[in-house]
Amino acid sequence: MSYCVHCGVELAPSERDCPLCGTAVQDPRCDWQPPETPPYPDIMDVREARIDRRYARQLVAILLTANAVISLLLDVFSDGRLSWSPYVIGGALLVCCWFVLPLLFTFRRPYMFVWIDFAALGLFLLLVALMTGGLGWYLSLFIPLLLLTVLILSLVMLALRRLEWPWLSRVALACLLVGLYLPGVESIIRSFGGLDLRFEWSFYAAVPIAVVALALLLVERNKPLKNEIRKKLFI
Amino acid sequence: MSARPLRRRGVPEWLKVDNAGKIYPAARSQEWMAVYRLSVTLDEPVDEALLSQALKNTVKRLPYFTYRLRRGLFWHYLEAQDEIPRVQQDAVNPCLPFSPGRDGHFMFRVRVHDRRIAVEIYHVLADGTGTMTLLLTLVAEYLRLKYALRIPAAAPYILDLREKPRPGEWEDSFPVYARRAARPRGEEAAYPLRGTPAERGYLQVTTAIIDTGRLSGAAKKYGATINTYLAALILRALADMAAQDPRRRLRTRPVKLSMPVSLRKYYPSVTLRNFSSYVNVPVYPTYGSYSLEDIIRIVTHCMGYEMTEQLMNARFSSNVLAEQSKAIRPVPLALKRLILRLMYVLTGERYFTTVLSNMGRVDLPEGMREHVKRMDFIIGPGRSNPLSIGCVSVSGQTFLTFSKTIRESELERRVLTALIREGVPVTVESNRRAKT
Incomplete structure (x- = not known):
């Protein structure tokens, strides 16, 4: 039988420290041992997503197939050749990859889905490039932009999810990565347009982002301010 | 599976959601659902197979609880x-909120851990009295199967499983007893408790175990009941916390304790569905400090004034009249949900600081009393109010449970240390996970 020296309440055998004030129980005669059967099991319930995945898979498959078949038939019957239906089918597959694919799987693989999303975009624009008869813009503008975006996005996700820093510091690092991304975009566009390598608009966009990152780092260091913000924004 | 066997037993195929329950599906979100829990702890570990059989037998007598929400x-x-x-x-x-994957389409779940049998239920289905009936009837059946005991049906909570379900048990009693005179629902906003949010999906539970005799003795010193005494202790702790709050705008608001009241004591209803109202007791910390005697007087008189049949009736009649309004009924559900959700956010939990729901002393029949060692009443998280308090007394002990979604334990610390200062010993237990 242990009592909290601060609150005066008796602690149940399952309590290592006082649930009211957090004061640790220190009995010099015997160390605290967890009871054989604690009042609550160690299992934690997790909230389930409210999506019927099997139904969603069937629905998406039916919608996509119907869309593809109707588009193909209309296209072929109207002028005897494929003209616009590949865009419709490709667009539908692209939307499916972006919005529906993550909902259909129970596992969480955000990096995989990001790469799949950008690969799907790359394939769709390749289709557009091939059908419009020009691969120039695709290879020299789109592919470098795509690779840069995927790289930066993956780094942002890594920073936000994997780094064991305080979350505001992680957001600040993500902001800095976005700040680096913009000059990269401008340089690719200027190189595609045959212009000399200078930073114009990207500088004005990157500076405020860097200021935000700095402000977040300052808030992270100021614990009272951070707690106040958390309390105010508590939903 | 079709609903024919139920219909054969004289159970309706579908029912309207009762008047009080209508707000809960509208106000629910993916994160929040009005769920609460009652549990019984026995003297021996629970046999899960027998409990499953007991549950099967019990829901045949209480089929209302298996209804699903559509x-x-x-x-x-x-x-x-x-x-x-x-x-x-x-x-x-x-x-935790109910989900089809884990709970099927049921709106209650029966859970077991070592010697404890718990029923968690969505408030749309029943209030505390209905759920207590389900739980104690289930436990009585479990004990009958395990020990071949003959536990007699005992009002108000233990039903005879050999009887057929009675239509009055699924009656929506609100419109039956409502009158045309309604009472305005508007109230002054209450001081809101706030704190650092706890881990998502993890309701923090702290239970104080108190000897009922000692608690009753302490209450009698003030000429109060246990319910009034606990309410006064909570209100005084809240008033002290509000008076020290640096936020001046909130400090001027009254602290209010919402206390649910079963309406079955006013009307001859045997319904197992929602049939309760509430009284919000206010204390104004901005007008000065209050002694415990002052607050006990406030609670006693406020409850005495509010808990008259006329005022209670006028309170729930306003909801019934709104539900029956010709202007409201034809509004599509999607729009109604938006309006009801807005109403819940603007008025529902804004009118009280916290809830004290006291099931009172549960008298168990001979045969069951020896096996039931403990009961707990946990109120699930509020949509915006982060702390609720449930209370139940059984086997000479009172179990006062604080359930919250914030890390701070200031309210329970103040209430329980006040009890200690009053000479009432308190044992505390929580669901915190052991640090490794």
């Missing part, structure tokens, strides 16, 4: 189903 064009409704819920293992974080 959406109509204008209102939600309850639909009969024949399935029996399976018994689930308990978890460290009680009162």
